[in-house]
Amino acid sequence: MQATIMYGPGDVRVENVPDSTIIEPSDALVVVTRAAICGSDLWPYRGYAQFREAGNRMGHEFIGVVADVGSEVRNLKKGDLVAAPFATSDGTCVFCQAGLHTSCVHGTFWDLIDLEGGQAEAVRVPLADGTLYPLPVDQDDALMPALLTLTDVMATGHHAAVTAQVKPGKIAAVVGDGAVGLCGVIAAKRLGAEQIILLGRQPDRLALGKTFGATDIVTERGEEAVAKVRQLTGGYGVHSVLECVGTDLSMQTSLSIARPGGAIGRVGVPHDVTIPAAAPTFFNNLTISGGPAPSRAYFDELIPDVLNGRIQPGRVFDFVGDISQVPDGYRAMDERRAIKAMITF
């Protein structure tokens, strides 16, 4: 079968690899029908990661059809259309029961699983009963992009909004105009934010953000961005900040645009980020929350709004190609020519 392997910064290839098969009795084998390239896949692509000698299998967002199940799998059968969140989870441990599947005591992140990845023709899925979400629809090309975002970016934007405590009538800011930030705009609007300020610099993304519900756009950075947000909020700052980048600059901006008592929901994996302990965090009673989104927990809540068209996160995919075009997808995203790439099979 064909799979995506990254050997080093900028060096991503699609290669023939041994077919994935069931190994553990709790595994399922999924034939992939849609996969995505994630903004976080760009961290290793840009050199912010270590590489295995055999290369890193890539991809942690996919939808597919169950082709086989291990002897212990109870909730899935051959032919089921399923979505795979970006982390595996047993569905039964104390953290899964609490809705925090990314801290499952038995689960892990796809990127830590050797020899499996979603940007491939097939995937062996560990802990299949707890990990895979059976989709309540048939194959439907029009719905697939939006459903695919629930495996990561839309769930992550939603997690940012939830942990930033977005509430009806409040003011939210979304820091970052990547696919997650754009989904954060969708989530903030869905949770009732009255004013949604999107901070970013890419005109096409900002335009999409406006159609998703952003009421104000701030293209400045650093101190100038902070001044602009204050000006837009009566001098007070915002109630909720969705930090969707993960750099130190985005974090400092997020902390500075939150009003006293405000909350920052951060979902950008932090890279060399500093969180000051005293001002403004302590003295302004800021709440800093967030982390890897428990996508598996959010399907039930988000799927109805995808199916009825109230939210359309699938619009973040502006690059579509087959598996041979995966390297083009990485390049397009790296060069910011594409917001997000979807791979069809």
Added chain:
Amino acid sequence: MQATIMYGPGDVRVENVPDSTIIEPSDALVVVTRAAICGSDLWPYRGYAQFREAGNRMGHEFIGVVADVGSEVRNLKKGDLVAAPFATSDGTCVFCQAGLHTSCVHGTFWDLIDLEGGQAEAVRVPLADGTLYPLPVDQDDALMPALLTLTDVMATGHHAAVTAQVKPGKIAAVVGDGAVGLCGVIAAKRLGAEQIILLGRQPDRLALGKTFGATDIVTERGEEAVAKVRQLTGGYGVHSVLECVGTDLSMQTSLSIARPGGAIGRVGVPHDVTIPAAAPTFFNNLTISGGPAPSRAYFDELIPDVLNGRIQPGRVFDFVGDISQVPDGYRAMDERRAIKAMITF
């Protein structure tokens, strides 16, 4: 009148100063009947503060009787028995309305107000209508200690519990066995925590903590404390951590004993504290919240339980003296011979 002035580390004196009087039309003049020495007063006492040339007026926790009001004061009259929270507030701004009086756009902390302080015979109280809380009782010696704690330590312990998201049936840990930590135990129990682990080292304080509701005591520090808390919680850690110290060690311990998805409510003013941005905070989806407690906002909620005796935070006062004994009170607290000192007039 007599007032308390600190001139440098360890150098606190009670001196005759000009009588406080009404200056602004929104002022009230309060004749103090009870005052307290705060754990945070020990920071300058131990050298962690700058000193004004004329010395620092001390004291931000007091109860007294209104002796005079400025022309704009509407809600108070001569003879009212009032409690003063540790910050002034106008009661009308956006943050006061949101219940975050410590971020009032016109208010400030007593420690930043020149020539006024609660460890004195009288105090000019700015923004009196918004700041002072009229007590719904007459002078009653038995109730005064508990009511006095509402100006700071009990409100602060409550704030730690609220921001640490203590909920019925959950497990809380209280880091620090000072007066705030002990009030944190009261607050955690009051909010329904099922298991309350108190981390501290002073036997008399830990004993009082047990009577307040602590179910487990951990006297270890650092890594050993973390191991002990994990052992007490099935290996998972606690849902809520009330960080009531403000040192880096207490913060790192707090972050390490929180289970994934847990919350840290910090109320110890941070001194040289580092908050790591990635592990464990981000990857464990920890929520870090807290700051200066909006004591003014909590009176309404806490006073009924003080009056009916359900909570007895006044028991933290184990040193009682008149104003001439203020320096003794500082020494006793500094040497950990006293948990907290109350000054009577």
